[in-house]
Amino acid sequence: MHVPDGFIDVPVSVAAGVVAAGAVAVSLRGARRELDERTAPLAGLVAAFIFAVQMLNFPVAAGTSGHLLGGALAAILVGPFTGVLCISVVLLMQGILFADGGLTALGVNITVMGVVTTVVSYALFRGLVKVAPRTRRSVTVSSFVAALVSVPAAALVFTGIYAVGGTTDVPIGKVLTAMVGVHVLIGIGEAVITALTVGAVIAVRPDLVHGARGLSAPLKLRVGGELVDAAPATTPAAASPSSAALPVAARSSRPLLVTGLVTALVLAGFVSFYASANPDGLEKVAADHGIDKKTEEHASADSPLADYGVKDISDARLSGGLAGVIGVSATVVVGSGVFWAVRRRRSETAAPPSAGSAVGGSV
Known part of the structure; x- marks a missing residue:
């Protein structure tokens, strides 16, 4: 759903840029x-993972393909504010290095693909988790539903932006029907990828999943033939910043x-070489x-990496693969x-104030 230059007029593009900049500023604090x-x-x-998976267009219907947007995945794994920043970084790298998504439309893309998907998916996810049993399975199922809804929601917002600032005279009703219809199908793929990824991370490190915090069952120990809860281990969040446990926690994530x-x-x-070549939604x-x-x-x-290929490398498989590796690394x-x-x-x-600052800096 990368909007190119020329779809949206200048005033609306600028307004979307202001919205996107404000969202990024708020997200940096959050x-x-x-x-x-x-x-x-x-x-x-x-x-980096979202960048990679966005290269994997999957077929949906009638010569159309789709790809992960990633807002739900990012929000659930690392939090909604950090999620907005993740998608913004991905879109910035795609626009500058790979000519994917217009630079004048960067504000539109961040607003639609970053802010809308993240906010809608995380709000729905939190609502579902609150009413569902507090289990790892409920987190995975909730992530599926949240991701599914986030894609047509983004399509709906794009249609609204186009209705206000579109550069061509097109019946908005037809655009709305087509956009939401095809992106519901794409949302199914988004939901599957999101649920599988969240489920995989929860299976090995549930403590690292933002949306699963507090859901881990306590470790059981057998004492005198009975199962009892083990004493909880000290976590980095509960330890002081100078705690020696922090390097251990960092290594355990490697x-x-x-x-x-x-x-x-x-x-x-x-x-990515085997991704669908059909146009996206x-x-x-x-x-x-x-x-x-x-x-x-x-x-x-004219970028050396435009269209996800390395300039002057004639072998399509090598060119695309190398471009993908460069993109993930960058x-x-x-x-x-x-x-x-x-x-x-x-x-x-x-950080606590120093002794000098505690007395106003006077001696």
């Missing part, structure tokens, strides 16, 4: 409460982080209804840098 020593690296990995990064690299570098609707009549050439159309580096900076800012603001 992410300070969500990120800690364990989840900051995970957030960078989530951004297997998951390494596995996730390798998976993302394999998906982008190899599996927005591209199909735009072509069928004339929305794309005033599409503008991307400002990064996204994890940029994303991790952003989240570590946010985490560091949280540590600085939470």
